[in-house]
Amino acid sequence: MDISIIIVNYRTYNLTKQAIDSIIDKEHPFNYEIYVVDNASNDGSFEKLQKDFSKEVTDSLIKFIASTENKGFAYANNIAINQTTAKYVLLLNSDTIIVDDCLEKCINFMESDKDIGALGCKVVLPDGNLDKACRRSFPDVDVSFYRMTGLSHLFPNSKRFGSYNLTYLDENKTYEVDSLVGAFMLVRHNTIKDIGLLDESFFMYGEDIDWCYRIKSSGWKIMYYSDAKIVHYKGGSNNSKKQKPKLIYEFYRAMDIFYNKHYKNKHSWITNSAVYLGIWSTYSLKLFLNLFKK
Template sequence: MDLSIIIVNYETYDLTKQTIESVINHDQPFEYDIYLVDNGSKDGSIDKLKKRFLKESEDGLIKFIINIENRGFAFANNLALQEIKSKYILLLNSDTVVVNNCLEDSLNYMNYHKDVGALGCKVVLPDSTLDKACRRSFPDFNVSFYRMTGLSRLFPKSERFGRYNLTYLNEDETYEVDCIVGAFMLVRSQTIQEVGFLDESFFMYGEDIDWCYRIKAANWKIIYYSDAKIIHYKGASNSKKQNKRLTYEFYRAMYLFYNKHYKDGYPWITTAATYLGIWGICSLKMFKNYITR
């Protein structure tokens, strides 16, 4: 198999259906299959998806993996990764639409660039603006400080201050980056064999950055490839009831990533300032959400 696509569904029938159809309704000139992992949905969405894609399932194009509980994005993807033997693996969010020849062009780039371990395409929001998360630098202390203090927003074209989302670079060019977003993450299977699966300590944020960090540490390149594109209906799959949990997990991911990759390289005072920044902003965000409700 050339490509295996992993899509995680959590109570998003319409969105997941749209994502799958954007793949299978296009004539793909390569062999592929889709692993649809349900993360403990309680709304009947997985039963409807099984019914909608019954033929594709019987033909072996779509394989279903069912979790009885939601144990996070990394855990769900890892279940599929354990079964896949394809040359390339694509993590694809259930709230995306694959545009035109995105998959074919991305695979061709990887085939011609053997030193690339992971590739991310151009990710746009429904209003056609760039989803800034699709090309990033690693969130070391300086990059995170510029982001948290607002300097990155004040000076987006600055090579120094704009590193968080690489806003000083042309979004219509292709280049090497530190990390790409898990909404579309095309990874070489050889690379996964070297660096391992996603870290399940991360529930739904940060696992993509952590994976990219390990991929680069293993001397693979990570590419932002602007010639391929998807549409990301960002946030559409997140229930308003989950706002508190989502906010907490976002900042917990920062804490986990810092502890795993940076803590030993900084003095204690820097670590203390980092913890204060992470949990202080987290508390303010959660309080603001509470007041708003």
């Protein structure tokens, strides 16, 4: 098998169906399979998807896996990763659609350089703007400070201040980066054997950055490839600006986990204390402001 595509479903029937259709409606010059892992949706979406794609299941093109409880994005993806032997594994969000020959281009690019461990494509939002999360630097102390203080927003063309989302680089060029977004991450199977599965201590944020950190630390390249594209309906299943408190908490908890795992031992207790204070005070502020959103 050339590639296993993993899509995690959690109460996103329409979006998940759209993502699957964007793959199977195209002719591909490679062998592929799709794993749909349901994160205990309990809303009927999983059963409807199984019914819609019953033929593809019979043809072994799509494999449906139901998790008995929602243990997070990393956990769900790992269930499928543990079952596949394909040369490449693609993490694909349920709220995305594959554009044109994106998959073929990405596989060919990976084949051209055996040192590439993970590859991300150009991810655009429905309005055509770039989803900035698709190419990032690791959030070390300096990079995080520039982002949290707003300097990255004020000076996006600065190599120093715009380093987190690499806003100073041309989005239509291809280059090596630190980190990709889990909405679309193509990873070589040999790389996964080398560095291990996604860290399940992350619930739904941060696991992609952590994986990229481990991939790069093991000597593999991570590439942003602009010639291939997907559309990301970010937050497409939620028309409200108000976020669930749990999601806000998990976002900042992921920051805490990542820093504690990769940076804590590199800095003094004073720096560490300042970082943790910054993370959780910002969390408290976001939680408070969220109360007034509709």
